[in-house]
Amino acid sequence: MxxxxxxxxxxxxxxxxxxxxxxxxxxxxxxxxxxxxxxxxxxxxxxxxxxxxxxxxxxxxxxxxxxxxxxxxxxxxxxxxxxxxxxxxxxxxSWGRMGANNKVVRKTEKVCNYWVQGNCTFGDKCRFLHSWSLGEGFSMLNHLDGHQKLLSGIVLPAGMDKLFTGSKDETLRAWDANSGQCTGVINLGGEVGCMISEGLWLFVGIPNAVKAWNTQTNQEFSLSGPAGQVYAMIVGNSLLFAGTQEGILAWKFNAVTNSFEPAASLKGHTLPVVSLMVGANRLYSGSMDHSIKVWSLETLQCLQTLTDHTNVVMSLLCWDQFLLSCSLDQTIKVWVATENGNLEVTYTHNEEHGLLNLRGMHDLESKPVLLCACNDNYVRLYDLPSFSKRGKIFAKQEIRAIEVGPSGLFFTGDGTGFKVWKWAEPVATT
Ligand SMILES: [Zn+2]
Ligand SMILES: [Zn+2]
Incomplete structure (x- = not known):
């Protein structure tokens, strides 16, 4: 050696x-x-x-x-x-390798359809689940509802005790994180495509525009430029990037004029850009054209095009030196940089359903957990890097939004509302 x-x-x-x-x-x-x-x-x-x-x-x-x-x-x-x-x-x-502490969930893993509708007559004897989740170590704290149509975004700005949700019903709702009360509704005039928060800012993508709020001053901006829906946003190198039907647009905030100015347009994808991520001084974009493009955050030039997925690349996640991507092709791919700096797949995880959304968090024992929303209305929770099962969360409708909060809190969209979950405090073993 x-x-x-x-x-x-x-x-x-x-x-x-x-x-x-x-x-x-x-x-x-x-x-x-x-x-x-x-x-x-x-x-x-x-x-x-x-x-x-x-x-x-x-x-x-x-x-x-x-x-x-x-x-x-x-x-x-x-x-x-x-x-x-x-x-x-x-x-x-170690990707995909099951550790000794692998906890495989062994139960009937299907939620009772009658229970969901509130009329299961079997009670305790029902062989299907009468619960919104399966797996140990986390529990549901609350279920908040109020939108008229599918919830498409949840954002908990850092340091705020307010949660914001956006929906296809064209409204933004604000929720008090302590009481769970809806404290305000804003009509946006368009279906919410995506939402992010960065520092004091809240950004909401709607057809043909990005709405920006300064949550401290309540100043509101409307950023023009996108044609059609805005599917994804991310902030990197002081630029706001938006994935749209016609590629990626970037804006820069000008503190002198107190406005967002168009900064760049990144062309290359042949179909709409639906996922964005920033990491390692790179911008990563996933598209309906099945590819992922790697861009330099400094020059905004495309450095590499990854073509391993065979369907829409729905979500991207940077975790330490790895890039994780998920697709409607029912796979999660883990990418790592090779000697020459290019990314290549180091592990592929297969699901039985298309994947919509990926989020990463740590449980309260500091173990990394991957949350994956699948198009069968389940969020699957995996330990990383082993991909051993931690649990499942069930929703009545497609889960488009997942948000991670402090202190082991996380939020999953469920139809017109969302659920609040929390990881359990570590148990002393001695
Ligand atoms: Zn039942
Ligand atoms: Zn950090």
Missing amino acids: DLDGGAGNNKRVFNRLGTDTSKNQKVCFHWRAGKCTRFPCSFLHSEPSHPSGSAAASSTANGSGAPKRFADDSGFSGSAQRRGPNFKNNHNN
């Missing part, structure tokens, strides 16, 4: 990805909220008290100097021992 060679190779890979190994000792606020999209992030992506001694020692021993990653936090026994000098390859191989 060539210890130095392996470590040296790893170093080059991580350097090219721009990894900053000098970590700030503060815990990343966005990571705590389950949605840090910075890579590299200069803040800690672990709780300081988390016992990570063996993983840290292993990382130092192989000389890669790489930051803490997936396996270090996943709690898999033996993962550090399994890791050889070629850290990167061993690490990649």
Whole structure:
């Protein structure tokens, strides 16, 4: 085994990805909220008290100097021992590998249709589920409803005690996060295609426009440019990007004129762009043309086109050095950068249904969990990187929106409303 060679190779890979190994000792606020999209992030992506001694020692021993990653936090026994000098390859191989703590759900996994309609006469003897979820470690706190049509977006801006939902009923609703009361309704004049929040800003995509609110000053802006529906938005390198029917548009906020100015138009996809993600100084776009394009955030030039999916790429997620993509082709693909900087698939997870949405979060034991909305009205929860099952969440209608909050909270759209869920506090084992 060539210890130095392996470590040296790893170093080059991580350097090219721009990894900053000098970590700030503060815990990343966005990571705590389950949605840090910075890579590299200069803040800690672990709780300081988390016992990570063996993983840290292993990382130092192989000389890669790489930051803490997936396996270090996943709690898999033996993962550090399994890791050889070629850290990167061993690490990649842990995708889809079931750990010793794999909890497979064994029950009739179908929700009772009669119970959903409120008239199952079998009660406790019914062999189908009388519950909105399956699996341990999380529970439903609340079910809020109020829209007239399907909910298409949920956003909990960081540091706010207000939740915003958007719907195909052309309205935006504000909810008090403490009382669960709807505190306001705004008529947008168009079906909500997508919603995001960034800092003080709330952005809502509707046909032919993006609405922007400064949640502190209540100032409202209407950004023109899109033709047709806005399917996805993301902020990166001080630009707001929107995936539209005719490619990707970008705006920049001008503090002097107090306005959003058109900054760029990224052409290349042959069909509408429906998913966007930012990470590792790259913008990733997924399209109805089945491809993912990788763009430089600095030059806005397309660097690579990924064509492994065979249907619409519905959602993208950056998690540490990996890009995860999901598609109506019923797969989740995990991408990693090779020596030459290009992305290639390192793992493919197969579902029996098309995938609509991916979100990542940590449970209250700091274990990474992937939330996947499928087009059979279920959200499936998986441990990462093993993809072992954590549970399932059922909805009456298609689940278009998932949002991750602080303290183990998460939200899933369900028809005209949404459900509030929470991970259980860790149980002391001694
Ligand atoms: Zn972070
Ligand atoms: Zn029943």
